[in-house]
Amino acid sequence: MKTTIQQKLTDIEQSHKIEILYSCESGSRAWGFPSPDSDYDIRFIYMRKLDDYLTIYPQKDHLSFPINDELDIHGWDILKVLQLIVKSNTTPFEWLQSPVIYRIDKAISDELWKLCQNCFCSRSNIHHYLGIAKGAMATMQEEEIKIKKLFYVLRSLLAALWCAEHDTIAPMNIFSLMDLLSNHLRKKVLSLIDLKLTANESCLIETDQDIKIWIEHTFSYCMEASQQMERKVFDVRDANELFRKTIIK
DSSP states (O other), rough: OHHHHHHHHHHHHHHHTTTEEEEEEEEHHHHHHOTTTOOEEEEEEEEOOOHHHHHOOOSSSSSEOBTTEEOOOEEEEHHHHHHHTTTTTTTHHHHHHHHHHEEEHHHHHHHHHHHHHHHHOHHHHHHHHHHHHHHHHHHHSSSSEEEEEEEEEEEHHHHHHHHHHHHHOSSSHHHHGGGGOOOHHHHHHHHHHHHHSSSOOOOOEEEHHHHHHHHHHHHHHHHHHTTTTOOOOOHHHHHHHHHHHHHHO
């Protein structure tokens, strides 16, 4: 599959006249709990030619493609990525620490990652993760939940808790986040990961009461903690400098 993905990325570069600076896996395969029927969620950061930025009619800042052959491919212009980083948007923070990388300009990715750490706001990131968790929690029944949705809840709440407790960018992979769990809950989540590795994403499982209590408590705790935090605003000068340097190169 990696060969197919690399060819797709090359085809995108040629057909859209762009240069892909970074490409990674962003879904359950990078989070640490894929299912046998999981798509490949391929994300990339790209750059256009200099003249494409020096125009009164700017081109769109993203590229998306229909899901095909298990490939879900989506890309953002470096300009959009930088705009989101200075707003402390969580998505670039996750892409740039993915354990599965398909393309990389190491110098640029290192500078982007440094900028991410300088533009981190716990409040914004907690709200992002709580939003994902809330959406997935809405699908929970009294006794059952789809295993895919349960892991959306678990990972998002663990990431929100990490931001609240450590005031740093949350790790992308769930195994690092599970350091926040008690040994008892950690064992239960590890068993669920083993199950998800063999079960389809639509598989319904019984809602574990200990996990359900943890979910309710952690959601409330993180929401309350975020409301005590300041909403940070970041200087855009470093992002502007990195943008200019990248497109001129």
